[in-house]
Structures are given as structure tokens and as C-alpha cells.
Amino acid sequence: MKSAVIVFPGINRERDMARALSLVSGREPEMVWHAATALPAGIDLVVLPGGFSYGDYLRCGAIAARAPIMDAVRAHAGKGALVLGICNGFQILCEAGLLPGVLMRNTRLKFICKEVHLRVERSDTPFTRGYNAGDVVRMPVAHGEGNYIADEATIARLEGEGRVLFRYVAPDGSLDPEFNFNGATHAMAGIVNEGGNVMGLMPHPENHVDPAIGPTDGRGLFAGLMEHGSRAA
């Protein structure tokens, strides 16, 4: 499986992402500059990594969503190919119209970096096939704007169509407002588009892949994507 990591100015978890992809897939991703107008040939997975693209000075992800490379990312998604946006990448996907809704300031108005528990809502997607539905996994978050919000109809569709893949939960897997630390609607941490091929996720699976550093629950996401890729190939 060939992946590409898009590098916007101000993105800062692109190295973490490249390292995780290399570690799990054994293959280095292509790093693609935001000013490029095409993706390298043969890319299966496009990743929009975390960070502060353009300093997040306007609205998180708003400027990056209009970068030259985004037309190619849109075309890639339009073909049904895989796009993964983590943290700022999720915000960019929302601003680019590839995912519905928006990520607002955390309800407690502060940037928060900590490990959280996520419940995997279904395992029959390319992004979650490395897990079982109902698994509770640990991943770190590091954001100030992760409070997912959309209009009622959109939330109803996301829920009705099973497009919520990860939710913030208590360690035992139960929904608990205390653990929905950023106030996201229905504790949504990760959602997919209608086609199921574009996912936005606020937490950072790429920082939980290496046993020398800590928990490795993030591996499942990448391993699942690789497995999906090899099946599809």
C-alpha cells in the first residue's frame, strides 16, 4: 500500500505520521508539498496530518483547505480512494467539504494533551478493520478545537448511516459526559464520509504505535488500512 502525507506550512505531526506508516507498513510514505497540484502516481492512501496549518490563524484548516494540492485530494476521494485526516487534517477535511460539520473550541476552552479512551463503533470499514467493534482503545489527543458540531439533520444521518467510527468514552467503554472532554456532539471522535473512504479523527493514533514509548493501540488503525490495501490490490 502506497501512502502520501500532505505537508502544509505549519503542519507539525507529519514526521510522526510518516514514522508510524513506515513502522506498520514497512514502507516510507511520499511527502507531498501543499503547492503541488498532483499526487504521485499509484497512491492508495492520502493522509492529512496534524499540526497548525498556516498557524490556524484564520479558522483551523480554512487556508489549507484551499491549498493547490487539495484539488488532487478531492479527486482522489471522489474516486472512492482512501483519505485520512488526523486532528488538523480532520479540520481541513471539514473546511474542504470532504466531511460534514465543523470542529469548534473545546468546551473548556483549553488546549488539552492527554491520553483518552475511544470506543470503536464498527470494524467493517477500512479504517477500523484492525479492531473489533466495541473495543476500547487508548490514544492521545492534543488539540484546542476538537468539539465536533453539525446541524441536527447531519448528526442524524451520521448516526443513522453508522458513520461514527470512534467515540470518546470512559475506560469501561460507556458514554460519560465527563470523558467527552472536548464536548463533541454525541462524543464523536472520528467520522467518515458517505462513501466510507474519507475519515477524520481528532486523536493521534500515530503517537501510539511504538512499544518503546508507550501503548500501541494506534497500530490497529494503520494495520487495518494496510490489510485493506493488500486485499484491494
Place this chain on the structure above:
Amino acid sequence: MIPNEPQITPALVAEHGLTPDEYERFRALIGRAPSFTELGIVSAMWNEHCSYKSSKVHLRRLPTEAPWVIQGPGENAGVIDIGDGLACVFKMESHNHPTFIEPYQGAATGVGGILRDVFTMGARPIACLNFLRFGSPEHPKTRRLVAGVVAGIGGYGNSFGVPTVGGSVGFHSRYDGNILVNAMAVGIAEKDKIFYAKATGVGRPVVYLGSKTGRDGIHGATMASAEFGEDSEEKRPTVQVGDPFSEKLLLEACLEIMREGCVIAIQDMGAAGLTCSAVEMGAKGDLGVSLDLDRVPTREEAMTAYEMMLSESQERMLMVLRPEKEKEAEAIFRKWGLDFAVVGETTRAKRFVVRHRGDVMADLPIKELGDEAPVYERKFAEPKKRPPLDPASVPCPVPLFAALEQLVGSPDLCSKRWVWEQYDHLILGNTVQRPGGDAAVVRVGEGPKALALTTDVTPRYCEADPFEGGKQAVAEAWRNLTAVGARPLAVTDNLNFGNPERPEIMGEFVHCVRGIAEACKALDFPVVSGNVSLYNETNGRAILPTPTIGGVGLIDDLALTATLAFKAKGEAILLVGETRGMLGQSAFLATVLNREDGAPPPVDLASEKRNGDFVRSLIAGGLTTAVHDLSDGGLLVAIAEMAIASGIGASLEAAPGFPAHAFWFGEDQARYLLTAAPVDFPKIEARAAEVGVQLRHLGITGGDRLTLAGETPILVSSLQARHESWLPDYMGGAA
């Protein structure tokens, strides 16, 4: 010179922070009256912050050499060899004055400045730490300052993309009018690719890189070289504004042009911006520099030469480039969307010449601007010795466990989670030990090596006995590194004091430095970089003497490190080191009895070394399951911290022959707590006897509470609640 410039009057000289003597010295040096721009330049070069005029003669005492030191003090940051062709580049710097005036931007630009110091040398930053001191929690400004500083540090570091992995937060009424923000940055570079400020070659282009110049921060360094009065809030315009996005771009662009071999010399524009950076590059290389200010990228209109020379706009660099690589370097900077302008050249004549709109605005001898800065042997008073406190004379008005609850929930000893959860401490994916332990541990590259990092000082010890306090700060940093299994390698120091023109303050400074020097020598722990911040004083009231020590240690294999949490039940709890029950200046005394008296615990450096080397060898031998340094609050607080971190309790053995509270809360130095599997205890005991280290069996881990004869057992969960709640509850009241 320009006719319509302000006349140089004694009042104008005084406004620039120069004494009449200093002005005369400068006049004599250049043989004429200076222009307004020149007065600005010399005020920037000769203020305390840039010239170290009060501290220089004393700093020479500090040991700065060791076989592993590549670059000691005098460059942007210190550099040490960590093997495998790699070097660790690090420094700590204060941003105290600006942060008090404008907490968010002051703290943010403090982080930005120290990061630039590190990547200017060719290193990619891998970690930041912050040592913070605030006024009393009851002071009306404290909450707002804590909120602003923490948000500013997070706002800059998180966006720039460096993990903030450690530090220290404390409160004391002596910081009511002058808070401390000491930011430390650590980077990794290839050992043979370190970049320096020294320019070489005549006629080489001097290039301005990064953000545009504005009117922010003018006289920032001068402001930081004076004490505060009632008008400190009015100094807000001297505080710079940070832009972490530009800094991130600057980092990537600088590392890229360094990789491409474009750079001869590089200096970041920090304090006194263009002035300091240009003078330093020229003076270090025995060259002159001529600048043409018409080429400086500006973001405000009609800036004068004076303003441009003194602006402290952030995220800017000055470089001397290889002429043949100029186009290549420019293309890289343009790619990153940054300004690139050739603003001058190196010259044979050792003059610093500044031109603007066709006029020569300054023409000064470049070497003398730095070398001839005044150096003062300021008068200093011998600090008064305080008598040691007899433990028997100190009452314990409450049960031990009640005192323990008070201590773990006190502002200084409570959990600082509320702070470090606002810092991205996990980015880059190398954070092995997160904030909350004795030292942070950060993996180097793909491992197995790792760096241990800490910042320490106990200001109330320094006030009671500056010499012992200085020693203790170093010993504590050394111990914290040892407690995670690291070999302590080197130190960066950040010396925060009041007004050096007062002999008693100068006495604190001199004796703290002597203590630091003695400890650094004894522990083979040289000082490779640092910063002095004086005039931390408001209306004649100085801060506690606070010589912060930033320590760096090396771990050869990150699989062989220690953490402080208990690991399992049924393990032996062992105390390394001698306990005499030193309660003078202890946290117990301050928190439970509301007293700050007596002498601080003395530091025996031979015991420090022996006990530390012993503990490190146990960790390397895999004989320990948990290790914790003993410091504020003594034994019982350390045990509680190990229990809280694990959720596992302990049953403790009473200490005969001691006033119990002196045994459990005394702050004797050179001590560690560790746990070990019961089968390993005899082995550890034998080793301790072999090397002459005192070892004492203190109890056994297990259960969900702490128990001790004569005390009502206390649940670990209730200690944890006390430990975690103070700061969020306090900040919950923030507007």
C-alpha cells in the same frame, strides 16, 4: 549626522539606562558625542541583560569544561557530545519582566526565543521545559498570570511542534511583583554540523531572514535590566508578539539551508535584535559589519534607524552566507514564504556602520561595543548564617497523615497536571517519561539512547543560605537525572535575582554562584550555557534568589530506566542515604506550621555522588522496580507520590529514635527511595555495604492505603484526590 535627531541630554541618557559614567566611557571610546541611533545601540549592548556587567566576574568561577563538552557558554546555546556522532544543544533563558507585563505574549516569546537559540546552532528541537514561579495564590494577580503564562507557553510550543515535557511550578509571595518564566529548549544535531555566530571572510553578504521588522519590543532588553515601579504595566509596548507559525517555517528553512551548505555564520535576533546579532557576528569573527537599513523588510511604515536597530520583533535571523549559495538559499526561504534580504556585508575595517536613506546613522568600533562594555565588581554583603533547627524544638500539631494530606495538596507540591495537559507533551513520538516524574525522558532518534531532562532549584533554601542553596539546586538536578537512570552530563543555568546594586542581593548572587560552582565541579556536571536575570524587584522588594538549574543526562538504553510509581504489591521499600531529620526551611515547616526559618539542609557532595552512583548502578543492573528522588516534603511525601502514581499502597515501619515528623518530613539531601523484589533486597543490601551507602528497609508495598503504627490509615485514592484537586480548583476561579 541627521540634524533633526533628538539632542543627547543627560535625561535622554538616563532614559536609556546608562549611568553618567557609562555614557562618558562611551563618549571617550568613540571620541565624540554619539548620534541618537548610536545611543540606542550602546544602550542595547551595555545593559545588564546583554553585557552581564554585574555577573561576569563571578560567572568565571563556574566549571565549563569536560571531555564531552563541545561548546560551553558564549554561543547561542551549549553543546555536548552524546555519542553516535550526535550532539545535544540546549539552553535556558528567562523572560520574567515581559511576562509579568503581558503574560501570554511574554511567555510565548520566551519559548520562541529559546527555541531559536537552539535551532540557530543547527539542532532540531526535541523538547522544552519550563521553570515557573508565581506570587502567592492569594495575590489578586496570580490566577490571571498562571492562566496567561500557561496558555502562552502552550500556544507557542504546541503550534511550533515541540513537546513540552517537564518543568516546575511554584508559588511564593516574594514573586508577587515579579514572576519567573525560565524556558529551556533541547535539540539534537549532528556533532560535526554545528553552526556558530562567528563570521568569516570580507565582503560576504549579511542576510536577513524570517519575519518582517516592526516596532514591537523596542527597549525590551533595557526594560529587563531595571526593576519595576508602579508604572510597570505601562511598559506593555516593549513586549514582543510571538508568531509560532513563522518560527516553525523559519526552523524548517534554516535547517534546509544548513543542510545545503549555504551558511557560514548565523545568529538569531533575540534581545536587542539587529544590533546584538550583527555586532556579535562581526566581533566574534574580527570583522566589521556594514548594514543598509533601506533593505530591511519592515511591516510598519516610516520606521527610523533607531527603531529598526532596537526592534525585538520575533522570528528573525541574521546570517552570513556563502556567496555562491546565495540564490539557492533565497529559493529555499521563498519556498517557505519567508523574507530574505541582503542587508549588508562583512568588512575589513572593524567598524559597525549603519546606513539609512543615504545617511550614516551609526559608525562605531565593533569589538569595543562588546569588549569594552563596563564590568562591575559590585559590593556584596556576606549573607547572615541561620542556625540549624533542632527537630525536637519543632512541634507537630497534627497527626502525620493529616500533615501529609496538607502537603500533597499544597500549592507547591500538588499535581501540576492542569498545567502540563495544556502542553503538547507527546508530539514527535519520543516522550518516554511524561511530565510528573523526577525527570522527563525523551528518546533520541530511534533509540536506544534517550535524554533525561529536569529543571530545579529550591529558592527558600537559597534565601536562607545562598551557598548551600546553590549547591542544592545542582545536587537536586543531578539526583533527578540519576533517579530515572541517566548519567548527568551538563547544566544550563538561569540565575534570577533582585537588584545587583544592593549589596545583600549581590551577596545572594555571589554565594549562589559559588555553591553552584562547587557542586558542578564535585559532580563533574559542567555549565555549558545560561542566562542571568537581575532586577527582579518591585519597589525595593526582591524575589527569592532563584538560580534555576536545567540538567541534561544521558540514558544509554531506554529499556533500563526507572520510574517513580510502585509496580507491584509485596515489594520492599528502601531508603538510600542518611536521615537526620533536617526540618529547617522544609515544606513541612512552611505548609503545616506556616514558618520559614532555620538553616536549609546541608549538601554533602561526596554523599551525593556515592549514593547517586549506587542508585544508578542498581537501575542499570535491573535491580530496582521504582526509584524516586527525595526532595520537598521528604520521605512521606515521596512515598505518597509513588503510591498516587500507581494506586498501590504501602505499610510503613516506624522509625525509632527520632521525632517522627522530623524523620518523615525532614529534607535531608542525597537520598532516594526505591522498591525492589524481596529476593533482590539482600543483593542490594550487600552492594550498599560494599560501597558504604546507608540503606534502610522502610516498608512493603501493597493494599490500597498507607499504614503506619499510631496513624489512622489513609486511602491512596483520597491522597490522590487531594493531590490532583488544588490547582484545578484554584484555577476554576479564573475569570
